[in-house]
Amino acid sequence: MIKKTLSLSIIVILITTSWGCKDDVLPKPSSYLRLDYPEAKYANFDNECSYAFEMNSDAIVKKGKDCDLTITYPKMKATIYLTYKPVNKNIDKLLRDAQKLTYEHVIKADDILEQPYLNPNKKVYGMFYQVEGNAATNAQFYVTDSTKHFVTGSVYFYAKPNYDSIMPAASYIKNDMQRLMETLKWK
Known part of the structure; x- marks a missing residue:
């Protein structure tokens, strides 16, 4: 009986010590995808249009009709659309249209x-607009000299709007758009 109790006690002690020494199971903290983009290098972009500016040298520019431009970021799957319009005594309409385009996103923003x-x-x-939330565009702007030239710009991603997911790319391109706007000059 003593041998049986001693054997049982030893087995219980061995089982307890072997299972009792493990660390407590804790849930893993949330992880986030880290997206690092190269530091932007800017170069002058000059063309036959009425305006010039500095742009990220990693982006690809294509000219459309009437001095409209698309600036594509293939790695980020995004495009900045620039639209040029001459001012012909219609500055009020151009300003209203640019502001209306921005505020159409207020539903999702x-x-x-x-x-x-x-x-x-x-x-x-x-004016530069930063749109926060799951809107189709995260940044837009317009610039003018109010007498001859009017340019609007907006960025769109080739993905369903999810602000948290595209935040690093949106922030990177927003900085490029601000640089473009601040370096824009009329010819």
């Missing part, structure tokens, strides 16, 4: 931040 831009030395005036 969490917030729209407006940043006015004024550069009297180059006669470039405009």
